[in-house]
């Protein structure tokens with residue numbers, strides 16, 4: 175996205191806690207701030223219980239925040255909930271349909287609520303790819319078809335913003351692919367903004383333009399996918415027969431070489447020396463490693479230098495079969511963001527504890 179995108183929805187420092195049946199306070203949103211750009215598919219990601227559903231429910235007016243502000247379509251919530259609701263369609267906590275009725279009949283009943291006519295119902299069924307199954311009874315639908323009928327129901331109000339809570343939960347890979355294609359079509363052909371929550375990155379990775387990662391009721395990452403990928407560091411991968419010697423040689427020069435199993439078998443993932451002295455006590459460290467300029471280098475490159483690594487190894491008669499630079503995937507970035515948030519939370523907890 176070149177220019178700054180127009181923001182359709184903004185959550186700002188939203189807090190929500192619930193009273194549990196045991197009378198305890200359960201924090202669901204803890205200063206939740208998130209932006210939804212117009213015309214994007216936004217992946218709202220986070221582990222179970224991180225607050226995704228609660229956040230979506232506050233947007234839909236199903237849960238009232240304790241504090242914080244939400245604006246959508248330029249209006250404040252909950253004051254202008256009706257105005258906003260007319261522009262949104264949602265599938266939250268699974269669709270509720272009657273099993274004995276056909277898919278089309280179910281939609282007709284719901285369509286009466288939204289004033290949708292037959293052609294709009296046919297259009298919704300065709301958009302989700304259920305036109306061929308419209309006359310079959312709902313009870314015979316697969317889980318993927320049921321979810322798609324749920325999306326069709328959310329489309330009956332002709333929304334600008336579609337909110338889908340875990341629509342791919344439990345779907346097989348083929349049905350997940352089908353759902354992704356559907357979301358892309360809604361964005362590309364109808365100009366719709368789509369928010370789709372999931373606790374599995376791979377479900378939404380291929381379709382999202384924007385990713386928001388939630389952890390313990392807080393957003394720990396909110397950025398466009400290209401921006402995220404450009405922030406992620408790439409890593410050097412070395413495939414070598416004598417991994418033990420290679421690891422020792424590289425460690426002697428301050429590199430971190432972590433054994434891993436890649437698509438082509440065992441490999442070493444090599445990170446450059448990042449901070450502090452470059453292993454002056456390591457067995458392979460050269461004498462000049464105690465050079466003060468070198469040893470205090472804390473601001474090195476993010477990716478190990480392939481030519482330097484190759485030289486270090488071949489100087490010790492260790493010859494890699496392959497040496498390549500792999501870009502960080504969204505999954506690497508997701509895992510790193512979650513780990514960093516956990517580490518920050520643990521640090522804060524220990525400060526409070528001491």
Ligand SMILES: Nc1ncnc2c1ncn2[C@@H]1O[C@H](COP(=O)(O)OP(=O)(O)OP(=O)(O)O)[C@@H](O)[C@H]1O
Nearest residue numbers: 192193194200201202221222223224225226227228
């Ligand atoms: N009505 C409620 N009463 C009590 N606690 C609740 C209620 N709704 C949500 N919570 C709690 O708030 C936290 C956030 O829940 P939420 O459902 O928003 O998370 P989620 O990320 O959507 O999880 P999942 O992926 O499992 O649906 C959880 O600890 C949950 O148990």
